[in-house]
Amino acid sequence: MFTFTKNNFMLALLALTTIYLLLAFASAVTERPGIDEGCFANPALNLIRSGHFGTTVLDSSANGLTRIEQRTYWVMPLHLLLQAAWYKVFGFSLFTMRGMSIFWGLIALFSWFFILKTLSGSREMALLMFFLMSVDYIFINIASSGRMDMMSAALGALSFLTYLKLREKNLYLAILLSQSLVVCSGLTHPNGGLVAFFGSLFLVLYFDHNMLRLKHLAFGIIPYIVGGACWLIYIMQDPIAFKVQFTANATMSGRLSLLSAPWRGFFLEFQKRYPLVFGLSGHSAGRTGPIYLKSIVLVAYLTGVIGSLLKPDIRRHKGLKALLFLTTISFCVLAIFDGQKLHYNMIYIAPLYVALLSSWGYVSLNEYKSKPLKTLFAISLLGVAMFQAGGIFLRAAQNSYSNDYLPAVNYLKQHALPSDLIMGSAALGFGLGFPDNLTDDVRLGFFSGKKPDYIVIEGEYDLAHQVYKEKAPEIYSHILKTLKDYQLVYVSRTFRIYHRSNEHKPSTN
Structure with missing residues (x-):
């Protein structure tokens, strides 16, 4: 299909990285802040200003979150702590907060590039994915938000990459480091941690089940003991406040309600989350434009999934087949554990959709003999990418x-x-x-x-x-x-x- 010299390949990678940064910064400087961003910035700011970790913009007498003004327990702590360090270096503002997410987006982008390159053995296929992901509307939207989702997703992707890169050299180290990153992802956001945990568990069993021993299990448990102990130290400063705050957030809006009826979660994915994300359930506040056109991206994702399932060269390829399993696992985890069906959590599966679309697209382009057909197919992929970039610029233009x-x-x-x-x-x-x-x-x-x-x-x-x-x-x-x-x-x-x-x-x- 297309090949690159080493220098040209690096130039292409640099150009696509620049495109990602331009889109992410354009979104970050034009999008009004959301409530969550304010709530998550406040405790980090208080930590560097006043030395306490409370969320003073919230009132415990109004919401029942015991002593929320003194200590923040309702969300996981790692993102908030890293924010405080980030503000110490770069100063505090909405844009520096979002800049941290852009940084983690860059980590996620390169992590998935090397994941697909490792699984497929093709740097050109990985470059196609890098291109499609660098302009992906969902990816850019989350990367330019001050929430913790991109950090958690990036740590999860790093856990997959670490395992894949180290497993043949040192399986003990691969398990230890990858599970350490899973723990960090979970201490950033529970949903990201769950996707990373089940995904990394699959990779271990899929590639190395014959090599596993009890010692490997011990190495995998160590990060959970250390991470749990660190969190427990903070929890024990006010266990009553932790119980009230964390329980309130965990049960908010039926977040865990699907555990008793998991089948409903799969139904709600198609009834609630996907229509919301892909413009089939109306505008968010203050938005205008043909939002239903976002469904084109959903069609592209579905084409990648179905096309990969139907393509023998993908189903029979051990590395690419792993992507199909990882996508299924991520979908099931989000269906069962995310009762709210928030659009933010799409970041934990969208890169896999892009990876499958890229795999199917690359294999198909190599199979086609007709040059006009190759050109038409390549233009279609380019059109999906340009459409998403256009959506990002349209949103930015509304400022x-x-x-x-x-x-x-x-x-x-x-x-x-x-x-x-x-x-x-x-x-x-x-x-x-x-x-x-x-x-x-x-x-x-x-x-x-x-x-x-x-x-x-x-x-x-x-x-x-x-x-x-x-x-x-x-x-x-x-x-x-x-x-x-x-x-x-x-x-x-x-x-x-x-x-x-x-x-x-x-x-x-």
């Missing part, structure tokens, strides 16, 4: 950070006094500097009884309020009653700001 987020923050800066309590998304902290007078309470004081001076309603609050309307009418009634006591003083595409005083006239943006 929700500058056009929507900053004007709302600037209004608060101009009108709110330091003594005024602002109740709104933790994402406001990036613009306001995470002041003591900012609290994130989507229930608007239903439990805490607090009466803020300013209430900021945006897309994620609106979605939560719709859920309360259906499932917690008493909370929804309180929200409506509360807002009646406030004057709407600012309106934009995504944000509405309410003030208790009647002195302000509404401002639109």
Whole structure:
């Protein structure tokens, strides 16, 4: 099909890396921050500013997360700790937070390149995957978010790569290091850790089941003992707060509900997650455009999966067949353990879809004898890539950070006094500097009884309020009653700001 000299190959790799960085940075500097980013940045910032690991933007009296202002237990600690170190080096801002995810995206990108190169024995096939992944909409979207998902996914990919590279030289070391990375992935995000654990377990059994001894098991257990001990030291500082916070997050929105009926998880993947991710269930707040076209990517993914299953050269190839098993395992883990069906968790399987599409595409291109047919097929793959890159640029062109987020923050800066309590998304902290007078309470004081001076309603609050309307009418009634006591003083595409005083006239943006 196509071959490269060593120099040309390195130049192609450098060019594709540059494309990834351009797309990721374009997304990072134009996308308005989300609630999760604010909540996850806050404890890391507090650690370097005040020496404590609390999430002060949340109020334990409002959400029942015991002593959340003092210690953060509701999410895994490794991403938050690394953030603190990252801010020490690069300073704190929304963009430095997202820069850490871009860095981990680069690690994931190269990890999967070397995984496919190792499994297939073809650097050209791996380069095709590198190209398709460097412009993949899901991959770029997660890589430019301040959440922990990309870090967890990258550590999981590193665990696979480490095992594949070291297994023939030193099986003990391969197991020890790969499982250490699995533990780190799990201490970053549980779903990433589970995908990495079951995936790495498969690789060990698939390639080396005849070589395994009890000593290998002992080497594999060591990282879990060390990682568990480190986490336990932190947990024992306040075990009651840990139990309350961690349990609340683990059971939030039916996150673990599928364990009692795992078959439902597979149904919900197709009913909820995939329609959400691929534009078949409507826009997110503040978005416009032909979002249904994202389903083209889903068609490409399905083509790669089905095409690989039907292609004898892939099914019979031991390394490429491993990709089919890894994809199945990842799909099952997410189906069963992710009851919320969040779009973020697609990062734990999307690289495998891209790898299968690349494998099938490369093998098919080599099989075709007709040059026009080869050209048409290559153009189709290029079209999928360009379509995704175009989607990223379209999203960046909307620039929700500058056009929507900053004007709302600037209004608060101009009108709110330091003594005024602002109740709104933790994402406001990036613009306001995470002041003591900012609290994130989507229930608007239903439990805490607090009466803020300013209430900021945006897309994620609106979605939560719709859920309360259906499932917690008493909370929804309180929200409506509360807002009646406030004057709407600012309106934009995504944000509405309410003030208790009647002195302000509404401002639109």
